[in-house]
Amino acid sequence: MEKIAIIDMGSNSIRFLVLEIADNRSYTLLYQEKETIRLGVGLAQSGYISADGIKRALNSLKMYRHIMSVMGVNKCLAVATAAVRSAKNGREFLETIKQETHIHMEVITGEREAYLGYLGVINTIRERDFLLFDLGGASIEMTLVRQGKPEKSISLPMGAVTLTERFQLQNTVHMDTLQACQKYIRKKLLTVPWLHNINIPLIGIGGTARTFAKMDQKATNYEFSKIHNYQLSLSRFTDIYEQVTTRTHANRKKIPGLSGDRVDIIVAGATVLKEVFALTASKEMIIGGCGLREGLFYEYYAQYFQLPSPQIENILEFSITNFIGTLGSAVHRIHCKQVTRLTLQLFDQLQPLHRYGRRARTLLMTAARLHDVGKTINFYNHARHSAFMIGHAPLYGLTHREQLIAGFIAGFHHGISRKTLIAYRYAQMADADDWIMIRKLSTLLALADASDLTYEQVVQDFSITIQDDIVVLVITSAPDSVHEAADYAMKQYIKQFKKEFHMSLVLIWK
Template sequence: MERVAIIDMGSNSIRFIVMQVADNKSYHLEYQQKEAIRLGRGMSETGKLNPEGVERALACLHVYKHMMEVMQVTKCIAVATAAARNASDGEAFIERIKQETGIEIEVISGEREAYLGYLGVVNTIDERNYVQFDLGGASIEVSLVRDRKIVESVSVPIGAVTVTDAFNLGDKVTPAAIERCCAFVRRKYEEMIPWAEGLNLPVIGVGGTVRNLAKMDQAQTNYQLSRIHNYIIPRRRFEETYTSIIKSNLSSRKRMKGLSSERADLIVAGAIIINTLMEFTGGQNIIVSGCGLRDGVFFEYYGETYGYGDGYKGPIIPDVLQESVHNYLLSADRRMEHLERVRTLALSLFDQLKRSHGGTRRDRSLLEVAAWLHDSGKVVNYYDHARHSAFIIAHAPLYGMRQLEQLRAAFIAGFHHGISNKIMRAYRYGMMLTPEDWKKVRRLSLLLALAEASDVTYEGVVRRIDVADDEEAVVLSLRGKKGEDHSAAEFEMKSYCKQFKKEYGKPLIIMWQKG
């Protein structure tokens, strides 16, 4: 086992995380801390780091050093970005950190910063073609990704802190100041990222500003999930939020729902930079990433040190969803043979009953996630573990799914012991799915229930299920080895016949064929 500490010192904030890598190569976040340090405050006038920010950063780093000793961290990877990179006294500051704390920090280039941010996104969001931005205090990294590969990447020297200072946007702003700032930002884009104009691709945003915009959107729409990663802000709602931000003063911004008070003075500049980028690229929606540079640092280290399934080594995960579920399974003691049998039979039922349930290829993937994790709730309590599994799946760090897709996978698992109105009412997020979504969830959860019932004894007595599906009925022919006692599996599976007829509109007949 090893613990890897990652420090990301930016222009506005400093972040510290500790990732644990177990002996079986599974990994999880063990600790994290973030502080606003404002290193870049006033740098546009002085060219130097903010003195108070320097002292705040050092105080944080002393704490992080102690935490690494207490947690027995075996490796520390520390990076600094735009403020330390651009300040005339940046190099001296990095040397002072080494002398006072013993922590060696690498000042990375804008291109390297963009690449690490890209690794954080490409390994946690399942999009193939997109424009990505990572907005910090002193720069914005903009990248073009085609077929999951980065093809263009530029660090533009405009950030939420420096633009706030340059145009005096911290408190009340005038229309003239907004107009000058928008024109300045657009000129920077025209000069430095001409390849991004009019791409009309999805836009994925990283950084504290876009995360705050997501929280504001969630508060305004009464969104029930308190998750940011892979949250989508529609362009229309973003423009409404943008308009309200630029028309407000600091005092009123501090009262806006979802907006952190420590970012209220920077949000105007940040919103202008993002809105201008959306207009410039023709992006329609913003996909918000909670993962960025620090996650990219970890994925680069982990991928090159340990690799991902089938011996693949490299910083980019081949299949985000599959790797994420696999890693989660390895992080706890699971009956893997049972889970593999349930998964295989559930997907077999899905494929053979496609005409009746009408599910898509994506629905098949969600069923697979539910099958792998349907028993995860047993770590809470065996009783009602299906409901606990649903909660865990809905909130676990599973990547490669949209938020509502993750909910659907959670609900599929939640009903794998049968569907009841009592359980339905217990789901806090049930109203987030449409009636059509629920219809699919109920039908797919029955396939999972039948697959699990077939292995109720964990002996693997059902080796294969052949399906005959016509207008009159669905017949399941169960196949296993001669001489095995299949009575428990058959009894358990038949308990779902009534529910099957209700959801699929035709009777379910279960037969046994040996050999």
């Protein structure tokens, strides 16, 4: 077992994570902290990190050092970005940190910062072609990704804090000042020819992107408060941008989702985003909650286990396996593997009947593998607990809606129940067609789960024949096995099968 701390000291804030890597290769986030330290304040004018900024950073780092000691952290990865690498007193500042906190902090280049952000995103979001940008307090890193691989990358020395100071955007913004800022940003971006009219999604990491997601979620009454992988259209961005840039400082504070420590720098950050949208001709921004810190972790994880690459090939498979690995013995892994195999057999052989494709199969697979995770909360009503846990688990490679649908499929694996619907607040995020699919797929999961009622893996295979309005399910059982309990359990879902598929189901054991 290994406990690792990660510190990311940026121009606006400092972030601290503690993760635990278990002997079974699963990892868990144990602790997270963020402080606003504003190292970038005054940097553009003086070239130096201010004494106040240094004091704020040291106070945070001393607290982190104490937490590491209390939690028994074995390894600390600490990096500093744009403010420190551009400050004239940056090296002196790092030496002070080492002397007063015993934390060795590495200043990373803009190129490495972009690469680590890429690792954090490519391992947690399914997109393959996108422009990744990380807008910080003093710089913006951008990476063009095609077919999942980084093609081009650049770091430009402009960020939310430094632009705010340069154009005095803290308070009420005048149109001529805003236009001057826009012109300055556009001129910087135009020096990057590979940005022009790429017309692919943006993926934004950093505080400004996350704040836009929070404001949009509040404005649209989006009930699912998860930020990572939230999708924001250009039209929705434009609506919020108009609010942010036309309100007085006092009225900006009233915008739901805009935190008080970002009110003064949001105009500059928003203006950068607007110009990136315009130059790239992108129509959508996906917000990444994972970035540089997660990239550092995946890089370390790959080295720790001597993996060939820190880039994960199948991020959904990896995250499901990791989640299961963190749950202990409450989840019967052999049973879940058996149920998943048989559920997918039913899905594949009934495809002419339900006509769902590969993505639906993926959601069903996710639900089947995790259908019993609710037992870690309470055995009773565990299907409902599973629905909630799957919906909120750190699963990557699914959209918000897909993850909730997978949770609902699992939530009905003991039969379709209004109690589950009433107990689960996100029901309206699935539309009417989704609910038809959920009911059908949960019926297949329920049948497969019933076939392993005794956890003995009695069933070897399913074979289906569709004749007129009858589905004949031939069940091959293991030699010398007793299948009466499984047969009884499966027959409880014959009525539900007919209701959902409008076909009679006949079970034949062989």
